[in-house]
Amino acid sequence: MIRTIFGVLFAVVYLIIGIPVLFIEWIIGKINKHAMDISSLRLVQWAFRVIAKICGIKLTVLGQENLPKDQPVLYIGNHRSYFDIILSYSLCPDLTGYIAKDTLEKVPLLNIWMKRLYCLFMNRDDMKQSLKTILKGAEYVKQGVSICIFPEGTRNKGKETELLPFKEGSFKIAEKTGCPVIPMAISNSAAVIADHPPKVTPCHIIIEYGQPIYPKELPKEERKKLGSITQQVIQEMLIKNETLI
Structure with missing residues (x-):
């Protein structure tokens, strides 16, 4: 429980201290919006790395060479824990x-x-609002911002290598912008806390990025199955990495 307490305390303190930081970032944004964006990104990434260290997470990252460095992407991942967001x-x-x-x-x-x-933010019970969110995500991609979504729609509490069906609507961002889809397999993240809340347990987590999938390069019939194609790639990585945990 000590790790849980320290992790929560750090997160709360960070958010409180972040109030004046947000104001400083706002001022920076008036001068250089991109500088503000990058500064905010790095600050939050630092905080997430600290939380991961407090929780005793050993992280192995595979396939980073598959991430394009000159364009935004659509990250598609499996979802079993809030730590999926923190780590990725x-x-x-x-x-x-x-x-x-x-x-x-x-x-x-x-x-x-x-x-x-x-x-x-998406309300998955409201189809109209969900579509507006997806279209806004497509706008961000056109502006150079990558988007990450977990298309299972909720945290999967079943067997790790057995994914819930992917919602095809999640892939409209890639279909409308032509950006590459990056399959992202996250193994063992539920072991941190989701399997035994609220206790935090040190564990080994693997994140693997698959090769980019370019929707426009797929045959027309396969474009309609982009969700199931991506799901299969992620599932294969999860099965492969299961022996490495």
């Missing part, structure tokens, strides 16, 4: 917004940071 965001090489459930928009201070970092 700390690795993003450039500006990246996450599509999160709309309840997080109501969390004070956290919602300000999330909006500052191009995160979007």
Whole structure:
């Protein structure tokens, strides 16, 4: 429980100290918006790395060479824990917004940071609102901001290598912009806390990035199955990495 307490305390203190930092960032943004964006990205990435260290996480990263360095992408990952966001965001090489459930928009201070970092909020029970969120994500990609989404729609509590069906609507961002899809397999993240809340347990987590999938390069029939194609790639990586945990 000590790790849990220290992790929560650090997060709370960071958000409180972040109030004046947000104001300073706002001033920077008036002069140079890109500098503000990058500064905010690096600050949050640092905080997430500290949380991971407090929790005793050993992180192995595979396939980083598959990340394009000259264009925004659509990250697609499996989802079993809030640590999926903490760990994967700390690795993003450039500006990246996450599509999160709309309840997080109501969390004070956290919602300000999330909006500052191009995160979007989705109500999956409202199809019209969900579509607007996806279209906004496509706009961000056109502006050079990558987007990350977990298309299972919720945290998967079943067997790690058995994914929930991917929602094909999540891939419209790539279809509308032509940006590459990056399959992202996250192994063992539930072992940190999701398997035994609220206790935090040190563990080994693997994140692997698959080769980019370019929708426009796929045959027309396969474009309609982009979700299932990406899901299969992620599932194969999860099965492969299961022996490395």
